[in-house]
Amino acid sequence: MAAYILRRILLMIPTLFGIMLITFTVTQFVPGGPVERMLALMQTHSFGGSEVGVSTTSNLYQGAKGIDEERREQLKELYGFDKPPVQRFLIMMKNYLLFDFGESYYHHQSVVDLVISKLPVSMSLGLWTFLIVYCTCIPLGISKAMNDGSRFDVITTSAILVGYAIPGFVLAILLVVLFGGGTFLNIFPLRGLISDNWSEMSMIGKILDYLWHMVLPIISSTVGSLAVMTLLTKNSFLEEIRKQYVLTARAKGLSENRVLYRHVFRNAIIPIIIGFPGSFIAAFFTGSLLIETIFSLDGMGLLAYESILNRDYPVVLGTLYFFTIIGLVSRLLADLSYVMVDPRITFESVE
Numbered sequence: 001m002a003a004y005i006l007r008r009i010l011l012m013i014p015t016l017f018g019i020m021l022i023t024f025t026v027t028q029f030v031p032g033g034p035v036e037r038m039l040a041l042m043q044t045h046s047f048g049g050s051e052v053g054v055s056t057t058s059n060l061y062q063g064a065k066g067i068d069e070e071r072r073e074q075l076k077e078l079y080g081f082d083k084p085p086v087q088r089f090l091i092m093m094k095n096y097l098l099f100d101f102g103e104s105y106y107h108h109q110s111v112v113d114l115v116i117s118k119l120p121v122s123m124s125l126g127l128w129t130f131l132i133v134y135c136t137c138i139p140l141g142i143s144k145a146m147n148d149g150s151r152f153d154v155i156t157t158s159a160i161l162v163g164y165a166i167p168g169f170v171l172a173i174l175l176v177v178l179f180g181g182g183t184f185l186n187i188f189p190l191r192g193l194i195s196d197n198w199s200e201m202s203m204i205g206k207i208l209d210y211l212w213h214m215v216l217p218i219i220s221s222t223v224g225s226l227a228v229m230t231l232l233t234k235n236s237f238l239e240e241i242r243k244q245y246v247l248t249a250r251a252k253g254l255s256e257n258r259v260l261y262r263h264v265f266r267n268a269i270i271p272i273i274i275g276f277p278g279s280f281i282a283a284f285f286t287g288s289l290l291i292e293t294i295f296s297l298d299g300m301g302l303l304a305y306e307s308i309l310n311r312d313y314p315v316v317l318g319t320l321y322f323f324t325i326i327g328l329v330s331r332l333l334a335d336l337s338y339v340m341v342d343p344r345i346t347f348e349s350v351e
Contacts, residue, residue: 012328019324024089033311034079034105101318106310111318121299126283129221133229141233164227169290172220188216191296217295221288233272240268277333281326
């Protein structure tokens with residue numbers, strides 16, 4: 001197994017390099033880059049360095065007088081666009097290897113600090129969604145498999161498919177109208193993770209206030225995710241229940257619970273466990289733009305959207321580099337979980 005892990009880690013290097021190279025190349029052809037955006041501002045407005053929060057560019061502004069070539073070159077040098085693309089890419093990758101992601105063009109702060117400031121929102125939303133989905137779908141899927149074709153199975157399938165068919169942002173708007181003071185009831189807050197007086201509350205009050213703010217966003221992000229995991233669990237258990245070894249176990253007089261949890265569960269749970277590492281890691285770093293926007297949650301989804309819109313390349317490329325590493329590691333953990341769940345699986349054949 002050690003040789004397999006080492007080989008997978010070595011394969012991550014060209015994969016990561018290829019992803020970054022393709023993305024970097026695409027950014028070179030996207031119109032309206034950071035230099036062009038700044039030139040547009042310089043041509044239409046007259047700013048001082050203190051007004052835009054970037055003292056190092058105060059001597060680059062000429063406002064309505066126009067911009068000469070010297071000023072353009074200074075601006076390119078400021079953003080690092082005075083070097084050839086190949087050189088810029090190699091410098092970027094060298095810095096990224098040291099986890100130096102630079103500074104945001106738009107927010108004027110370190111990319112690392114910016115991401116850290118946004119993570120609590122996305123982690124709260126993603127982690128709760130992950131826990132609720134897994135803790136609900138696995139027992140529900142098992143119950144549906146044991147009662148396949150029953151009224152319970154039909155009703156629950158219809159309910160989760162309806163939830164799956166409703167986009168998360170549509171459900172979010174509906175919840176705002178019904179329970180957020182939109183038209184009917186004003187029960188839940190619609191802004192942020194905590195109230196303005198959160199620091200003055202007791203420990204229990206802080207916990208309840210946080211949970212109170214998260215109810216509607218979590219419902220919006222969870223409902224649409226229930227169907228896939230529930231049906232995957234059900235079908236996996238149905239496939240195992242119909243196998244010969246289950247009939248043999250029942251013929252020996254074993255109880256249904258013993259057959260289910262001692263024989264069927266261990267084999268049927270493998271497809272669900274395989275996706276566990278990736279889903280768990282993704283819960284910490286992903287964000288939903290529409291849900292965060294509707295509920296005024298300043299998380300990773302909104303950051304990603306703003307970064308692309310404002311051509312904030314340090315944020316776009318830096319977060320892509322980091323999240324690509326996380327994704328590759330999670331895939332490796334998913335493969336290793338095969339061995340942990342089912343000892344019959346080994347990597348000897350590929351070593």
